Amino acid sequence: MKRLKSFDYRDVKLMNGRMQECLNEMMIFYMGISNDDILKYMRNDAGLEAPGNSFQGWYLKSRGTSLIGQWISAFARMYAVTGNEDCRKKAIYLAEEFWRCYELLKDTPKKLLHERSFYAFEKLLQAHCDLHIYCNYKKAADKIPWMVDFAVTQIGKENIFGDNGTEWYTMSESLYTAYEIFGLEEAKEAAEIWEYREFWDLFYCNLDPFSKKPKAGLYSEFCHAYSHTNSFNSCAKAYEIKQDPYYLKALRSFYDFMMETEVMATGGFGPNFEHLMPKHRIIDALRTGHDSFETQCGSYAAYRLIKYLTRFTGEPQFGNWGERLLWNATLSTIPMTEDGKVIYYSDYNMYGASKINRQDSWTCCTGTRPLAVIEIPRMLYYTDDEDLFVSQYASSELHWERAGQIITVIQQTSFPETDTSELFLKMKGPEQFAVRLRMPDWLAGKMEVIINGIPISAMVDKEGWLTVEREWKDKDHMVLRLPMKVWMHAFDTEKNGPNAFLYGPVVLAADYTGIQTPNDWMDVRRLVPKMKPTGKPLHYKVEGREDLSFKPFYEYKEYERYFLYHDTSAHVGRNR
Template structure:
């Protein structure tokens, strides 16, 4: 993003309904000040390490997708010869289409890595796609795009980034044509939380288009899509879930797009300098950290922002805990705006957590375009898995977000360089006419130290400022050329070493970490273990090993494994090992959060299903008469975990082969509480079987039966 103020000789054109401050000189594109600047990828290179390994994997994946496959739909719609094969999934059905983000990702990967193949591919894709734009500016892959606002926004990413990072001048011409179409055709209903369009994410890129071109058309159009109904709640530090002025209330907001939209407020601040927008994103950040984030930095279970208490309950209800690629990308953008506007390093902590436990904990994509969509923090055990279908939204944000590591690592101002990420990398910075090179070497987070080697053509005075993380166990200590130097963090959470630097000077920074228990609120549980920014998870096939955890002494529950950084044995069961969440591969069962009730719950993953059942993540459901779900337990009673729905039917429950009850899951609405339990069994092992029946309530729309799992009553470590 090239946000340096640009002055262009433009004709004054006033439009009614345009943004405030129109009386000021329209040639000034940016009025919002940045205290420190991102490098916008210039001069930075990741060096071999965990982040670079991931970026290289992502780059290789996207470079290998044939251009003809990516372009097939556009060419077919335009009546051109359409070679290549269908990419299937959401790509072929033109659902939240990611073509624009693939172009953006390649352009950014070029900026981040210097790989000319990424630039050439991005430019080829833009050129070929542009041949399919119709005379009126219509540009979608098909005649039935599902969310025109969303797809137009992603196309803006592609064109603006091809221009910014690949020198593609034609891209701005295409941008002009498709925007004229959008101005004429996009629906301006602008309903709150409208996930069928996600219209409220549009203003960010339209402001960027204004910065890139100087054309007031984009600024005025950006203003149309500002999401005041939602942004303003943050500006006044209000309650997202309180009744709105129209008397209606939002019980939930779509998570990713309601963080992504805050990028629009960030860009609006840059454009106008109006501190209202800065208040929006500052307060939004605090609210999201306090009420929405899990220990990993992930947020939005089942893709929802919810009241804080529900965020905890969701840990026991869903395996879809965090939309990882999209959610990380939105968080990265918001954090970067805040670091740069406020000069405060605290916002870098979120980037770090997600780079380690969110985006950075994703397994690779499958060659057919299936991506790691949801992180799973479920109390009843989780696994990492890629989606069942190809080319979801997260295949669009994945290359953008991974490329962003390089632009998150360092910032600068006139006489300081700021180290935000602790990762092997180099940065070359022009200061007082000289190129200054900093080489960072570290094994962080396995090791606590990072070393910065300075290369200067002649002695130079400047400051090196290191982010002071919120998770530190004790203050940062520093040495220059082996000699201790006194340092302390400033009010913006940077630890500064200012001196005249000589070529070859080495700064060693120690970032003390300690094992701690992360509690999402004042409630005692559920809890997760962290060391520094790293979230740990336990490898276990089921929750039984956790039945004997002493929750009053969790701080002493783990013992370090000799010589194995970030690895611990459980004090109560030495066969149980905790290691970084990021180290788990696809399909391995793990537990991130612990809760006293978990030992008594058997999730549907550990039950046996016969007949045709559908997997909704949190539960399975079937309307096939005779389909069965079976589970084994040890106790004197059992509770069936599920939900009531308006299309639910009845099931027969038997225990140890004997009929117990016919149970009806019908409820007048959807997702309503359901409670059925049976007690009074003899102590010992039992089996429960649930069989879908033909019969259903007259009012029910279908006969679906759902099973999330069972809870053992009156057993060891179970609910009495």
């Protein structure tokens, strides 16, 4: 089994395209949030001078503690991506001010960390790991042992199954990370306290995932989708540290469950108050609800899970899920508002949907939004120190240190609006290695490779990567062609529905101006041959219909009505 490594934030730079635009927009927004606004409630509670605006919504409830850890991590990672000293200063300043307020409040009823601070603590611990790695913040190394001791001595150990009110079962990942970085045995021992074996066992033993019901938490008929998916990042980190095959088997089994039962055309999962549910309940939720996918949190959890699985197994297929989420979730999110409103739920309702920022301000998704976006560069490439693995097709520049020299790989593409991507190599001297390419699951034909103008026959390796192994030289140029077409997805393959339409990895949502839904007036399962390009990339008109057209889901703006899924599993409309 080939073990891979992710490249760091510093190694990959996004270039012209939607991904770069998304990253830049996010960084401008979050760097524009005033430190005084972020710290106002904490300073006020601590009796300090507290200038700034009073954030409302969820921020008021937590006094900022539920978000500050994620934001410190985000600013530290922004510094790693950009080298902008302002990002580093912001991350460190927020950390120091948090601890100043903490000391003043630690013996009061308004203390910033307490026995139920699972969520805030875990984010804050990861933030200090990021401060140490990316910002060279010396005080982080001093705080980590104290934080580990706090977890062991102060935070509760009830560990109730399914309790998404605390999300205790996500604690282990950051604790294992602290052990990995600082070598603290206490952190490893603490991580084991919060391992979620009761849930992971269901997948390790191939049991019915719905056989156990949550015993505590909110909306607890089924397990909370985001946090239970996120718990497997702790499972993955446990495997990375301990190499116990239990964890990898459970992890792979959970991934298979998600692909077979939960994941929709967009890559999203967990509708109806964020539940992992049987297929028939998900289909019901697509009929009745507008809370189809907790977009920011769910994407961030999935991106990390995908990276772990790709690294551990050396297999390419996990990138297919990441690709769907990149284009149909992260890049399909409308801009946030200045008062902290974000797309919390993506809406896939089969009877009409639209994109709307959640009316509650500063929700948990405003914490994970920057983390999900800044993860994009790390989704693109992997290495095993010998070969290069290309997982995503996006304009980018990679700096790869291999065998003592820096190899620069520049990828230029308008994918998915075009079906080609070009790779240019810059290197001092010739090197023998393989470039291994993910073959997407939506390919409409054989993937083609052209090197320096000459078509070549590439082999597929045992893990499933399309492989080109040769002696590479400076200025070598590779052209990839990834044949694409419009195709129809069925969420339930046995029922052949509900259905959605995609071009390659991109979901095409319907702009329909007729009455009821498209499926009430035509058999949408027969639409693919009738969908004709309009001349604008990924836009389609339908033969014989003036009231129906399709365009990429990522192009829809706020309040624009669309139909993403079509309720063909309930009925098929008259064929007109």
